[in-house]
Amino acid sequence: MSLWRGGEKGRYETYKVPLRENQTVLDVVTFVQRHLDPTLSYRFACRVGMCGSCAMTVNGRPRWTCRTHVSRVATRGQLEIGPLENLPVIKDLTTDMRPFFEKWQQAKGAFVPSQTRGDEIERIRPDSPARIAADAAIECINCAICYAACDTVRWNSDYLGPAALNRAWTLVNDVRDGATSERLQAVAASGGCHACHSHQSCQELCPQQLNPTASIAGLKRRTMWAYLKGEI
Amino acid sequence: MTLRHLRHRHSALWLAALAHRLSGLALAVFLPLHFLTLGLAIRGEAPLESFLRWSDQPLVKLAESALIFLLMLHMFGGLRLLVIENLSWRDGQKQAATIVAGVSAAIAFFLLARMF
Ligand code: SF4
Numbered sequence: 001m002s003l004w005r006g007g008e009k010g011r012y013e014t015y016k017v018p019l020r021e022n023q024t025v026l027d028v029v030t031f032v033q034r035h036l037d038p039t040l041s042y043r044f045a046c047r048v049g050m051c052g053s054c055a056m057t058v059n060g061r062p063r064w065t066c067r068t069h070v071s072r073v074a075t076r077g078q079l080e081i082g083p084l085e086n087l088p089v090i091k092d093l094t095t096d097m098r099p100f101f102e103k104w105q106q107a108k109g110a111f112v113p114s115q116t117r118g119d120e121i122e123r124i125r126p127d128s129p130a131r132i133a134a135d136a137a138i139e140c141i142n143c144a145i146c147y148a149a150c151d152t153v154r155w156n157s158d159y160l161g162p163a164a165l166n167r168a169w170t171l172v173n174d175v176r177d178g179a180t181s182e183r184l185q186a187v188a189a190s191g192g193c194h195a196c197h198s199h200q201s202c203q204e205l206c207p208q209q210l211n212p213t214a215s216i217a218g219l220k221r222r223t224m225w226a227y228l229k230g231e232i
Numbered sequence: 233m234t235l236r237h238l239r240h241r242h243s244a245l246w247l248a249a250l251a252h253r254l255s256g257l258a259l260a261v262f263l264p265l266h267f268l269t270l271g272l273a274i275r276g277e278a279p280l281e282s283f284l285r286w287s288d289q290p291l292v293k294l295a296e297s298a299l300i301f302l303l304m305l306h307m308f309g310g311l312r313l314l315v316i317e318n319l320s321w322r323d324g325q326k327q328a329a330t331i332v333a334g335v336s337a338a339i340a341f342f343l344l345a346r347m348f
């Protein structure tokens with residue numbers, strides 16, 4: 001397999017690793033670090049597809065490496081593993097995720113409570129349309145695979161990207177949140193939801209099978225109506 | 233963009249986006265030529281007549297139907313995007329994009345057949 005070594009201006013280097021039944025891409029990267037070169041840098045935490053920290057570019061395609069079996073993706077026994085695209089490379093397989101998370105903040109991705117702990121717990125019907133919309137988009141693990149796959153992110157460094165906008169959509173549909181109009185304003189600004197071209201690469205590659213394109217389309221409609229009604 | 237980047241960029245929807253972009257560019261180049269031709273009609277019959285005779289050649293006809301294909305592709309593809317962005321989400325976008333390409337090709341082919 002070949003692994004990206006070095007920073008932004010690095011190169012691919014080749015390693016030989018044993019082919020085993022039932023191993024993930026993360027397993028073979030770990031093998032290299034444990035047995036061949038301890039200076040290899042990469043990220044992981046949960047190893048079960050929950051934390052979103054292990055995403056890398058595997059044979060040209062962004063993937064969660066802890067849930068990707070080598071047997072499914074190796075071509076002729078070979079793998080090429082690099083850092084995620086559209087993010088600055090720190091070293092080897094680790095990228096600087098700051099731009100990704102800063103955009104979550106810009107898209108007002110933090111919940112803003114509208115009540116206090118002294119208030120009664122709000123009842124939310126799971127079958128209400130807003131909750132169904134929020135639930136459909138809520139399981140994001142912040143892996144940045146969609147961000148790495150999106151051509152609009154590649155072209156426009158100000159674009160908030162699929163994950164941050166998807167997060168904003170879940171909060172816009174959360175009736176307990178108290179910052180809808182600020183959030184709609186933030187995502188309607190330049191670099192926001194209206195910059196999305198509906199390519200659907202994000203949806204295609206999201207390991208959680210979320211559909212950021214649909215969430216962004218929802219934001220496009222919501223911001224348009226809010227604008228027409230003079231709310232933003 | 234290098235070949236490496238193309239490795240996850242070959243799904244029907246990515247190709248649909250590429251086709252939409254390229255057909256848009258091609259139409260932008262074509263439109264001024266189209267208006268130039270219409271301008272010939274204003275200037276009198278002779279220049280238009282000679283242009284029309286030129287456009288009677290098979291190769292030009294082929295190019296014309298290719299243009300119609302691009303126009304249809306751009307129009308129906310644009311309608312698909314408008315539906316995504318303005319109505320509630322519907323699945324099956326890959327099929328929709330394939331149908332857009334198929335219908336556009338059928339219309340262009342039909343017109344080509346009629347030209348000969
Ligand atoms: S649909 Fe929008 S967010 Fe998703 S990949 Fe395309 S441009 Fe990016």
Ligand code: SF4
Pocket residue numbers: 052139140141142143144145146147162163166205206207208209210212
């Ligand atoms: S939307 Fe999907 S691909 Fe994007 S960060 Fe969340 S889980 Fe990852």
Ligand code: FES
Pocket residue numbers: 044045046047048049050051052053054055064065066067
């Ligand atoms: S290591 Fe946590 S998602 Fe892969």
